[in-house]
Amino acid sequence: MEAVSMVAKIISETLPNYRNQHGLTIDQAKACSAIIRCRSGALGYLAGECRCGYRQIFAASCRNRHCPTCQAGAALRWVEQWQSKIPSIATYHCVFTVPESLRVLFAFGRRECFNALFLMARKAIEMLCKRNRRLSGVNLGSIAMLHTWGGQLQFHPHLHVLLCGAGFRADGKWVQLPINDGWLMSVKALGRCFRRLMLQWFSHLLHVEGPVFGLPRAQVASLLRRAALHDWRVFIQRSRCGPDRALAYLGRYAYRVGISPRRIRGYDGQTVEIAYRRRGEKFVAGTCSLTAPDFVGRFLQHVLPSGFRKIRAYGFLLREGSPSQSNQIAVNVPSQATPATVPACPHCSLPLAFAYLSSPLRTIIHCAHSPPIVN
Numbered sequence: 099m100e101a102v103s104m105v106a107k108i109i110s111e112t113l114p115n116y117r118n119q120h121g122l123t124i125d126q127a128k129a130c131s132a133i134i135r136c137r138s139g140a141l142g143y144l145a146g147e148c149r150c151g152y153r154q155i156f157a158a159s160c161r162n163r164h165c166p167t168c169q170a171g172a173a174l175r176w177v178e179q180w181q182s183k184i185p186s187i188a189t190y191h192c193v194f195t196v197p198e199s200l201r202v203l204f205a206f207g208r209r210e211c212f213n214a215l216f217l218m219a220r221k222a223i224e225m226l227c228k229r230n231r232r233l234s235g236v237n238l239g240s241i242a243m244l245h246t247w248g249g250q251l252q253f254h255p256h257l258h259v260l261l262c263g264a265g266f267r268a269d270g271k272w273v274q275l276p277i278n279d280g281w282l283m284s285v286k287a288l289g290r291c292f293r294r295l296m297l298q299w300f301s302h303l304l305h306v307e308g309p310v311f312g313l314p315r316a317q318v319a320s321l322l323r324r325a326a327l328h329d330w331r332v333f334i335q336r337s338r339c340g341p342d343r344a345l346a347y348l349g350r351y352a353y354r355v356g357i358s359p360r361r362i363r364g365y366d367g368q369t370v371e372i373a374y375r376r377r378g379e380k381f382v383a384g385t386c387s388l389t390a391p392d393f394v395g396r397f398l399q400h401v402l403p404s405g406f407r408k409i410r411a412y413g414f415l416l417r418e419g420s421p422s423q424s425n426q427i428a429v430n431v432p433s434q435a436t437p438a439t440v441p442a443c444p445h446c447s448l449p450l451a452f453a454y455l456s457s458p459l460r461t462i463i464h465c466a467h468s469p470p471i472v473n
Contacts, residue, residue: 112390132162146450148443169353177349188263189341195256195331207311209403218295226283238265239413249374251396289332
């Protein structure tokens with residue numbers, strides 16, 4: 099079994115017993131079905147042809163955003179897309195982390211809590227930027243991406259934000275920080291502001307009669323009091339190499355959830371050994387062993403609600419086609435606009451043209467605009 103299909107193998111062998119014991123939501127069932135059928139031939143095939151006569155058959159990918167094997171090409175295209183939109187300005191990488199005591203609320207009220215995480219992180223940034231006299235009244239551009247997993251697939255919701263030190267004022271004037279400016283706002287002040295906004299949002303839920311996300315109100319109030327006693331982990335640092343490095347980091351998780359196939363070191367039918375990086379003074383590689391049901395359970399807790407947008411843009415990055423933007427911002431357009439994920443002919447190096455097949459022998463419909471993803 100190839101490494102790219104190891105996740106599908108573990109899920110297909112473990113899912114029947116896991117479903118009988120724990121049950122599945124509709125979103126989890128759809129994700130499991132797509133992952134199991136991905137590149138197995140059950141979804142059909144794609145035939146790549148070249149004018150020179152070369153022909154190659156690919157098993158079709160599921161293109162499900164939770165599939166850890168077929169979304170590498172989409173992630174590369176996402177990085178190329180945003181590299182052409184973000185100008186050469188000062189950029190900052192921010193991380194907003196939810197404390198462990200509140201993760202149970204995020205697990206039960208996923209859609210509402212995740213939306214609140216995006217909203218309150220953005221509000222906290224706007225409130226702190228008002229204290230910076232150079233950025234007062236400026237609507238900064240940013241890209242926010244939700245992550246819900248840690249190194250061992252534990253439920254660890256946090257938000258990564260690529261923040262641009264530039265934006266437009268209400269009168270349309272373009273304002274930006276010097277590209278070598280290392281200070282934007284106080285990390286401690288940002289953490290306290292984010293904590294206050296999130297706790298206020300959760301406190302409003304206690305004023306509504308009945309349970310909160312199915313949990314007793316007294317338990318929720320106790321969790322909020324515990325979370326208010328500790329500092330929340332918030333990180334912000336200037337990207338010294340511009341937005342490219344931060345985009346490359348975010349791109350690895352833009353269209354993939356939980357774990358990449360190369361982190362699975364072994365599977366014997368009972369236990370799964372995965373590699374991860376232990377956090378400390380330095381990143382140290384380590385491995386942990388999980389039973390197959392435990393692995394499936396941890397993986398499925400990162401399946402997002404249907405239709406939920408895990409990547410969101412704000413500020414001038416949302417104002418595509420603005421005349422003032424095009425006149426005042428010098429955008430770095432990549433030299434090669436064609437993604438490198440479309441397979442090419444090994445003989446003449448031309449991109450292959452694709453047709454969809456229900457089987458390797460019969461062509462049904464031409465589908466040149468949907469090339470397969472090849473890792």
